Amino acid sequence: MGSRGRDMRAARRAAQFAKFRITELNLVPLVDTLVSIVFFALTTATVGELSPVVPGVRLPEAHVGAAALQQLTLGIGPQVTLGGRPIMSTLDAARAPSNDASQPLLIPPLYAAMRVAADSIRRADRIAAGQPLDVPLAIQGDKSMRYDLLARMMQTARLAGFRNLSLQVSKQEGGLDTAAAAPGAR
Amino acid sequence: MASLFHRSKQRRAERAPVTAHGNINLVPLVDTLTSIVFFSLLTYQGETMMALTSFDLSLPPVVVTTPQQASQVKSEQDVLNLLLAVRVSNDELDVEHSGGGGFRQAIKGLDANSLGTLQALMAQIRQQYPQNKDVLVIPSDDVAYDNIIHVLERLRLAGFTGISLGTRARGGPAAATGR
Numbered sequence: 001m002g003s004r005g006r007d008m009r010a011a012r013r014a015a016q017f018a019k020f021r022i023t024e025l026n027l028v029p030l031v032d033t034l035v036s037i038v039f040f041a042l043t044t045a046t047v048g049e050l051s052p053v054v055p056g057v058r059l060p061e062a063h064v065g066a067a068a069l070q071q072l073t074l075g076i077g078p079q080v081t082l083g084g085r086p087i088m089s090t091l092d093a094a095r096a097p098s099n100d101a102s103q104p105l106l107i108p109p110l111y112a113a114m115r116v117a118a119d120s121i122r123r124a125d126r127i128a129a130g131q132p133l134d135v136p137l138a139i140q141g142d143k144s145m146r147y148d149l150l151a152r153m154m155q156t157a158r159l160a161g162f163r164n165l166s167l168q169v170s171k172q173e174g175g176l177d178t179a180a181a182a183p184g185a186r
Numbered sequence: 187m188a189s190l191f192h193r194s195k196q197r198r199a200e201r202a203p204v205t206a207h208g209n210i211n212l213v214p215l216v217d218t219l220t221s222i223v224f225f226s227l228l229t230y231q232g233e234t235m236m237a238l239t240s241f242d243l244s245l246p247p248v249v250v251t252t253p254q255q256a257s258q259v260k261s262e263q264d265v266l267n268l269l270l271a272v273r274v275s276n277d278e279l280d281v282e283h284s285g286g287g288g289f290r291q292a293i294k295g296l297d298a299n300s301l302g303t304l305q306a307l308m309a310q311i312r313q314q315y316p317q318n319k320d321v322l323v324i325p326s327d328d329v330a331y332d333n334i335i336h337v338l339e340r341l342r343l344a345g346f347t348g349i350s351l352g353t354r355a356r357g358g359p360a361a362a363t364g365r
Contacts, residue, residue, distance in 0.1 A: 028210065028211055028214050028215065029214060031215065032214050032215050032217075032218045035215065035218060035219070036218055036222060039222055043226075053237075053238065059238075060331060060332040060335040060336075061335075062239055062241070062335050062336070062338075062339040063339060064239070064339055064342045064343055065239030065240050065241050065339070065342065066239065066240050066241075066242065067239070067240070068238035068239055068240040069240075105353075136242070138240065141331050142331070143330065143331055143332035143335075144330060144331070144332070145330070145331040146327060146328055146329070146330065146331070147325040147326065147327055147328070147329045147330075147331065147334060147353075148327035148328070148353075150331055150334075150351075151327075151351075151353045154243075154351065164242070164243075165242075165243045166240040166241060166242045166243065167240060167241045167243065167335065167338070168238050168239070168240045169238070169239060169240070169241070169335050170237055170238060170239075171237050171238060171239040
């Protein structure tokens with residue numbers, strides 16, 4: 001009798017455990033998720049820091065130069081854009097007269113937009129008003145642009161507080177004879 | 187007590203949904219990969235991103251003319267001992283520097299040969315004055331941006347890392363800019 005009761009209790013306990021027993025472990029969704037995570041992690045690490053090309057701009061080509069990282073970008077194509085936002089047409093920028101007699105190269109509408117961007121960076125980085133910024137400003141200009149327009153853009157950027165400028169161009173592989181290149185050339 | 191046969195049968199039954207038809211079910215994996223490929227193609231910018239390169243500009247050198255400016259110079263390394271400039275126009279490249287009582291050489295044209303000559307000359311100057319890595323480029327107003335980049339490229343290949351852009355004198359102050 002005692003033995004039978006013990007067997008019944010053991011059978012009930014086994015039945016209780018059987019309810020929670022994992023009969024299968026499907027690893028397929030786990031593998032799928034991990035594949036996605038690895039893919040996007042690698043993609044982000046590879047191209048996430050690189051700068052995109054401003055639409056509508058035909059960049060000049062160069063064989064050398066540093067990696068073009070993602071920065072606040074001034075695009076000069078048919079439109080002048082700052083951080084992807086259109087500011088004015090390039091024709092209007094070239095024709096815009098300066099409103100400061102001591103700064104004949106200044107482009108007032110562009111200066112206003114750049115000041116807003118610079119002030120925003122100063123607030124975020126807790127930099128005193130009027131201090132020049134170390135944050136670089138990338139310039140992506142159309143290859144047919146004349147230098148006098150580029151000079152006006154650069155001077156306007158400098159007056160707005162951007163003292164570090166970089167010219168981003170399209171990288172061309174091979175072709176140029178670099179035999180005369182000096183050590184340290186990138 | 188379950189026999190070995192029953193236990194192995196039970197294990198096979200447990201694995202059956204996972205290894206149905208004798209294979210791992212690859213359908214969800216294929217679905218996920220298809221989604222990844224679709225959205226990757228839709229948003230692909232990688233090639234254009236990686237195809238960019240940049241030229242960082244430096245501030246042009248400042249000529250010290252007053253005692254106040256001289257007092258701001260912190261060390262001897264801040265003093266540039268060679269003023270080197272490349273003037274760029276649509277038909278000529280002019281290289282000038284202050285070494286050896288003054289140097290000036292004009293290179294006709296703005297084609298690949300002229301740029302090659304410029305690169306060789308600048309590499310020679312770089313070897314002659316190894317402490318000087320700075321050069322000021324002064325293009326004419328009507329020079330195309332494309333040509334300016336080609337000049338900057340040759341200067342970089344000649345070993346100059348501190349490249350600054352300036353403008354020719356005009357009504358107002360110069361628009362030299364950079365770091």
